[in-house]
Amino acid sequence: MKVFYFTLLTFFLCLVGLNAQNKLELEDVISGGKNFRNFIPKYVKYEFLPGTDSLVLFQRDTIFYVEDQLEKSSFLTLKQVNDLFSNSDLSKLNSLYPIKWITSNSYYVNLPGAIVIADVNSDKVKYIINYPKEAEFLSFNPVSRFVAYLNDGDLFVVGDDNKSVLVEKAESKDIVLGQTVHRNEFGISGGIFWSPNGKSLAFYRKDESMVTDYPLVNINERVAKVENIKYPMAGMDSHHVTIGVFNAETKEKLYLETGLPKEKFLTNVSWSPDEKYIGVAELNRAQNHMHYNLYNVADGSLFKTLFEEKSDKWVEPENPAVFVPNSNTKFVWQSERDGYNHFYLYDINKGLLKQITKGEWVVTDNFGFDAKGNTLFFEGTKDDVMNRHLYSVSMKNGKVNKLSSAQGFHSVVLNDSKNKVLDYYSSLNVPRVIELYDVKKKTKQVLFKAENPFEEYDFGKVELGTIKSADGITDLNYRLILPANFDVNKKYPVVVYVYGGPHSQQVNNSWLGGARYWQLYMAQNGYICFTMDNRGTPDRGCDFEKVIHRQLGECETQDQYEGVKFLKSLPYVDQDRIGVHGWSFGGFMTINLMEKYPNDFKVGVSGGPVIDWKYYEIMYGERYMDTPDENPEGYEKSNLNLRVDNLQGRLLVIHGAIDPTVVWQHSLQFIEHCIKKRKQVDYFVYPRHEHNVLGPDRVHLMEKVTQYFKDFL
Known part of the structure; x- marks a missing residue:
């Protein structure tokens, strides 16, 4: 099959010249690593005060009031807050970040055993709600001053009377x-x-x-x-x-x-x-x-x-009704009934009134109405799935306006009246920008721009592009990271990072194209890193996502193999040195690819893999596969235990022994089948980790994964 692709965006992350040779370490690029936070683009916390257009800037010791011209004045200090607790046994705060606003002049903090509500103007505690320090799952309602909590599994409510x-x-x-x-x-x-x-x-x-x-x-x-x-x-x-x-x-x-x-x-x-x-x-x-x-x-x-x-196939409601302001009966509902997730207007008494948004794109978030309920604000993929933009839609005529302008992934916060927007966004070569947008005046002010934390590290070029899926029609998005000091005349090994399952878009126009920092590390060490979103991944409509129904692992691996064929078409790819790595659904995909295309993958590392879907939980498993009795053929085709004979490459399987999501039984049974078939695989267990290896131990995990590719790829 002829493969078509084009580069959407390319850039060189090294901004200080070709002589920059600072080397990344795993402690830099792995969550839980000693230096990982140094490489996250700097984040600054702004918030709107409730019921106002007023903006405040959070810092550790001071909250600043931000004027229209971005002048700053002190609004609240850490000393002020902790002084309120000086004559009590309440814990002191280490920073102001835990503060939550109730009104423009009052806030609360959740301390061990108490929720404290205070007033900014008077510098006084208004009231304290006490609860047992061992309580869990707290839910505080500032309107009624009630707190719900669990203690030893029992559900309680306590008010400001502390009863x-x-x-x-x-x-x-x-x-x-x-x-x-x-x-x-x-x-x-x-x-x-x-x-x-x-x-x-x-x-x-x-x-x-x-x-x-x-x-x-x-x-x-x-x-x-x-x-x-x-x-x-x-x-x-x-x-x-x-x-x-x-x-x-x-x-x-x-x-x-x-x-x-x-x-x-x-x-x-x-x-x-x-x-x-x-x-x-x-x-x-x-x-x-x-x-x-x-x-x-x-x-x-x-x-x-x-x-x-x-x-x-399936219905998957994920968003509750949102009522129109000043109405007890009208609400907006999100549905995929026309093949794409859109808004519908309902009335409790009259039923469906109309569809509000429509088209071959999806709504991805709802930010609510303006004060009069005339306009609804939302995030969506109307321009393309690689970006997320802020839009508004008229409730009267359905006209959609794009409010964010810069290409990229936008995450927004609107004030209560919806006339001001805090817009946090990034794109492939933009680490983070924070803008203040005036909806009525259509003006923007840049509040903050983050510097590139990798400015002095050269790991080559990042490309975003598309190839055709196995159906020969559908465009699939990919991300390709080339090695540092890339030479088109050389041959490089490739590590394919795969997820490929529902509810996870891996490739997008956010910072670094959504790449994991580990991929940057591998690129700096001479590997090409490739990731692609196959059919079955989200936000492309029902036909794209639901093609996996009753046949998990079929079209996903076919699409991923189109990615492999694309890689092999590149003159600088070493066709004999292609590896694959993934976790959870990606772990399932890793072994699935190695079994279905054994001649194409030299090395694989599969983490927390689903092996046999009949051992997976009901809610997720039956949505996509129905029950084993209803779909025996589908379960048999997706059972990785039944194809271990096909394995040829070097495979490492990793699992957490107390994994409550993909239980340990999956990989243990896989190893048992490999033994019976005389197939040698490598195996490693994290005895006290669940589905994801988190914290400092994650560095250990990625050391093992990295070394495996270095040793055998």
């Missing part, structure tokens, strides 16, 4: 209250949902008693101790989730009547502004049929099913 009230007792270790459920899928990031006035809360209750215990082993005990977790594997019994509602003033509690079947997913919980209803996106276990249900807060009964969504 804790038991909301729900856990009863047993199988009951989980007020925490994320469904293994953090469907955009779930917490288990407490405060009402608009903060006097009531909805909370998750998860019953895991029917879920199989899965053993993890603590080797630090004299006699190794089994520590069970709950791990529902594909096709096995799943947990049951319900939603409780508690009024912190009346102490009344009820449960929403979510009914049968009990095995379903309750997601995207939100309150109506008048607090009459709670909306819940309820997804069947097969994850192909969603009901958006509204429940009466007064008695927990079902008010109505407002709408349904179906798919022959």
Whole structure:
């Protein structure tokens, strides 16, 4: 197949001439390394004061008020804050960064055992809410002055009277209250949902008693101790989730009547502004049929099913309803029903009113409405998937305006009235810029520009480009990093870094093209580093992402192989020295590629790999593969244990022994199959690490990965 590609952006990171030869070390480029923070582009923290256009700048010891002409004056000091605690046993702050604003003149800090609310103008503590120091999963509502927390698994609420009230007792270790459920899928990031006035809360209750215990082993005990977790594997019994509602003033509690079947997913919980209803996106276990249900807060009964969504592959609601200002009934919902994630306007009484955004691009974030509800602000890929821009859309006519201008990845914060924007962005050759944008005046002020932390380090050229996927039609984005002192007449080994799974775009127009610093280190040491986003990765629409349904590892590896063919077409690539490395889904892809294309990969390093999808958890596994009984052919094709005969290159497998995400059983079974087939592989275990090796030990991990490529590639 003929490969088409073009370079989108290229640049030389060495800005001080070809004689710059400073060498990167692993301690510089690995998170947890001694010098890693020195190579992160400098970040400066700005915030809008609530309800105002006023901007403040955070530094360790002082918060400055920023005038329109960027003049600065002291607003709050660390000494002022710590002086408030001088006559108490409250802990002192080491910096001002933990401060959270309530109003333009009041703030709170979360200290061990207490939340302290203070006033800037009077330099006085307004009130203190105490809770047990061992409490977990705190959720503070500054409107009502209530704090929800867990203590020994039980859910409590305490107000500014400092009288804790038991909301729900856990009863047993199988009951989980007020925490994320469904293994953090469907955009779930917490288990407490405060009402608009903060006097009531909805909370998750998860019953895991029917879920199989899965053993993890603590080797630090004299006699190794089994520590069970709950791990529902594909096709096995799943947990049951319900939603409780508690009024912190009346102490009344009820449960929403979510009914049968009990095995379903309750997601995207939100309150109506008048607090009459709670909306819940309820997804069947097969994850192909969603009901958006509204429940009466007064008695927990079902008010109505407002709408349904179906798919022959999967439905994945990830964003709760966002109500239009000054309306108790109108809200915006995000859906992929037309093939791309877009906004839809609903009314509780009338149902669907209209689709707001449309086109072959996706909304990636919602920043909310202006004060009158006439304009909605969002992040999206309207220009192209390699960039993220800030847009606004008129609720009246659907006209979309792009507000950010510079190419790159933009991350924004808007003030409450949505007339001022803090725009943090980077691009391939721009480490970080912070701008203040006036929406009405359409003016920009540059607040900060970060310097290039690699200015004195030469590791060659970074290119972004595209090739065609295995279907011969679809463009796939890649990143190529060439070695330092690159010579087109030489032959270089290649390390392919792969992920390739859902919910992870590896290549984009952010700083260094989204490259991991380890790839820069490898390029400086004479390797070409290549990464590509295959079909199945996010933000390109349903056809692009959902092609993987019931066949994980098929089209992904076919696409990645097109990348390998592209590499082999380059005259400076040593075709006999191509390696591959990935973790988690990337670990699965690493072994999958080596088994399917054994003649093309000399070396591979697979970390935390899924080997057999029937041993993976329900929520993720069944979404993409259905159950093992429903899709035996798909599970068989994706089972890496069944193709170990094909292995030819040198392979290192690494796993955390207490991994609760991809359990250790995966790689252990793979090693067992390799033994039976007389296939030699190398294996390394991190005895007390979970799915990711974090902290200083991560440097050890990457030393091992690096040395493996140096030794055998």
